[in-house]
Amino acid sequence: MSTYSSQLHEEQQAVDRAYGRLDALRAQTRSRLDAVRAAGSHGSPTQRTERDSFATMYEDRLTQLRAVEDRLVFGRLDDEQGARRYIGRVGLSSESHEPILTDWRAEAARPFYEATPSNHGDIVMRRHITLSFREVVGIEDEVLDVHSDQVDKASSAGTLTGEGALLASLSSRRTGKMTDIVATIQAEQDRIIRSDMGHAVVVQGGPGTGKTAVALHRAAYLLYTHRRKLERSGVLVVGPSSTFLHYIDQVLPSLGETGVVSRTIADLVPGFATDIADDPYAAKLKGDRRMAQLVANAVAARVRVPADLPTVNISGVNVPMLATDIRQAQSDARRTRAPHNKARETFIQQMLRSMRDRYVEQLDYTPDAAERSRVSSLLRMNDKVRKTLNLCWLPMTAPWLIDQLFSRPDKLRAMAPWLSDDDVRTLTRRKGAPLTRSDIPLLDEAMELLGPDPKATARQAARDAQRAQEEQFARDTLAQSGIGTGLVTSQMLLDHINGMDAELTAQRAASDREWVYGHVVVDEAQELTDMDWRMLMRRCPSRSFTIVGDVAQTSALGGTRSWPKTMNRLFGAEHWDLNELTINYRNPKEVSDLASRFASAEGLYISTVNAVRSMPESVATQVVPDEAALADAVARHAAELTRRFVSSDGSGRVAVIAPDELIESLRQAVALQLEASLDPDEAARLADQPDWDRQVAVCGAEEVKGLEYDAVIVAQPGQIEDDAPARLVAAADLYVAMTRPTQRLVIVRTQADESSLTL
Structure with a gap:
């Protein structure tokens, strides 16, 4: 031996x-x-x-x-x-x-x-x-x-x-799931993972530096170190897409942690999820922090004094509704600082009291409590009074308010005077149009200002009463058992009764818009707008965040291109730390150098200094005469890379990244080539895979953000740049596309495309 x-x-x-x-x-x-x-x-x-x-x-x-x-x-x-x-x-x-x-x-x-x-x-x-x-x-x-x-x-x-263990892990074939790096964490990564929970931690790093892995391992470390706190409050992980969340969903369980809530910005508000995207400029406008003022103005505009005020006859006595009473009741309701719909209850109660007092003033006797109560009831049920009070302080739901804002350009212009006429035209849409991703932070803002739907208040009251009964039962149980010593509290017992473990905590948190998390992890954070950040900060008042991203990959017009500019405003200069990861573990050196040279020439900030391995044959370029030849070349390369990297056991990933208008035609060409060149059973297996778990994918640059593949084909890079809404966005999109592969990058383009952009 x-x-x-x-x-x-x-x-x-x-x-x-x-x-x-x-x-x-x-x-x-x-x-x-x-x-x-x-x-x-x-x-x-x-x-x-x-x-x-x-x-x-x-x-x-x-x-x-x-x-x-x-x-x-x-x-x-x-x-x-x-x-x-x-x-x-x-x-x-x-x-x-x-x-x-x-x-x-x-x-x-x-x-x-x-x-x-x-x-x-x-x-x-x-x-x-x-x-x-x-x-x-x-x-x-x-x-x-x-x-x-x-x-x-x-x-x-x-x-x-x-570094054999690390290099072996880098050479392994990709799967549809991100694997943890717990066995190969490097020193610069470990220091970030174990950093203090009290500060917001920002991790800047180029493609392949392990930002996402560091963020998830930090979440696992914090759950281990601060178990008592985080099991009760939960951890929220925010990613750029549902595909990305599928990709990472096994990392924390494999590290011994369950019950973390994973969401995108678009489905962070319970009951409202959408995959509809605005055009880039509309998304930028909706992400502007002044949109918070737009929503506030729209809510405030529903509190007013109507010109036509009714006089109601009660038992032969004329009871007027006076503007002075309305203004006083509105002022008193505002002073409660309660959300709009909750404060409205104060306004209604005070107005009914004022009108009842106007009734009493006209009597030559002092009415008893029963008569006063009867008068209040008659006023409350009167149609004119009810309609006018609604005009004075309108009860609203957030979806209705957002729909009103963007379907009425006159209202939009009045509520947001900083918008130009072109801006208003860009944002205006038909009444009843579905929500978009960029609407969700505005919807959340409206919900925060409005408070619960008035119709849901009664249901919540019933739940609160049930909760009070459960707490009383818990206290009685402890008293009967003689264990009310402080070691076991009624709240602890109630948590057990209601199954307050990590997974059920996550379920409750995911269904409660007002849930306060103990820690929030944000991936691809450079894409978030100011309104996105307002929504996230609301969910973690303690400001305990792990924020990872790369300002060189920012493709959103309203995203971040400077961490200090964004983070100082959110946390204050003294309450966040910037950490840079500088080593590229994903791409071969040849791929990394090509992508970095291009990005630097385009003016992007590149923080990665080197790649850990070299693969001399990892980059290839093919130039073809026209788009007809392009589809054929892309399909042949896709089939060759599939045979080389994709296995029937589910391992291996190949991506074709193309301009949006070519995606469908290239998808068909690749499918036909795979059908012709692979075993029929294998071709059928690949064709039947769900979109989020395809071993051979044809997609745009935005869809691959945060993901990695064994091999990548970038088709028509010049056209990808031309289609972008801005020069820096174009450069970021191409930088993302070029830095997805762990083994091989193939660039296929027409002669016209080559003349439009030099790589």
Whole structure:
């Protein structure tokens, strides 16, 4: 048996021990869960509540234990005393409480990511362990103390290496899911992941620097470190598209965390989701922070004093509605600082009281309480009074208000005098038109100012009453059990009754527009407008954010091209930190250099300084005579790259990125070529895949933001630039398109396109 083989065998024993303990914990948890469920609904309320609490706890634990199956163990640290510490996805201990596996987020695991030969403390060696399912298939050692005898041992065993584990992960085929980087986190990434939760953390980095992975691992680290707080408040992850969210949705569960809410800006308001996009200029106008004033003006305009005020006859007494009473009631209602629809209740009550007082003033006697109540009821039910009070303070819903704004150019011009006539024409649409993505922040703004739909108030009151009954039940249960000691509170018990675990917290948060999150992760943050940011800041008043993006990739006209300009306004200069990731782990050096040269020439800020690997054949260009030849060339390249990178096991991804007007024709050409050149079953399998999980995709530059592929074909780059609404947007779109591949980039263009743009 070779020395290397003996090392593999030794590590296999350690891995088997960890998986054995994981299996035992799963079986134990499953057994306990089954026992709790078998007890049924018998017993006292206290016993049933206790069983429900344990069932929730066991279900959550079982979900966590199942999610960490893949690559459970990935590292080992050896110290100067010869002690070994294995690093993995979760912490595991034996039945006698001896450590088996250290959670990657624990302080004891920090040297696995941050130790260097010049700063390694008592750690002499770091070992990377590669698993295939549960089998150890590779080990690589980094000796940090050059004076240690571990140098000779690792050298003779053939395990001594530098960045082999990282490079192996970069060369693996892409799938429709983003994989975690927990086994290969680099020191600059780890420092960001473990940074203070109290500050907003901005991560600027070029394509392939691991921004998204860092953000998600930071979320997992914070959930581990601040478990008590974040399990109750939740974590929100905001991504650029539903495809992107599908791509990342397994990362946090694989790190042992469940129950995080994932949303795009377009579906962040419960009950209102849309995939309709405005044209770029309209989206920029709607994203302007002055739109908050537009919405506020539109709400304020529905509080007024009508010219025609009624006089109502009650039992022979004429009761006038006076303008002075209206103004006073409106002023008093505004002073409550309640949302519009809630403040309206104060206005209505005061107006009915004022009109009742006008009635009383005309009597020659003092009416009793019953008569006063009758008069109030008659006034409330009077059609003229009701209609006039609605004119004085109109009850509204947010969708109605937004529809009114953009379907009536005269109103839009009056409420937003800063808009030009061209702007008003751009924003105007037919009445009843569906909401767009850029409407959602305006809708949220309106909901914030208006408060709940008046018709929903009664339903909410019923829910509040039910909640009060549940709290009383919890207090009574604790009192009967004699456990009201402060260790278990009625709120804690109520949370268990209602299943307040991480996943149910996420479900509640996702359905509640006013939910306040403990932390928010924003990916591709450079695309967010001022109105998008207002919506997000509302959801996290503590200002605990992880914000990742690249100002060189900004394609939204209203997006961010300077982090200080945006972040200082949002957080204040002292309350956010900028971190730059500078190493490109995704693209081969040849691809990275080509894309960076182009972007720099176009005036974009490039923060990436180098790529970690070189692949001399990774870039190819083909120029064809015309568009007819273009479709044929793109289809042939797509088929060749599919045969090379795409596997029937679901791994491997190829993308064709093209101008919008060519997407459909190129999609048909690629489909026909795949059908002609692949096995019929394989061609049918690829054709039947859902859009978000296609192994061979034909799409625009905007759709691939945040994603990566084994190979990418960029068709007609000059036309992609010509179609963009602005020069910098064009450069950003092409920069994004060119930096998606991990293995190969092919540029296919016509002669006319080549003459219009030099790459």
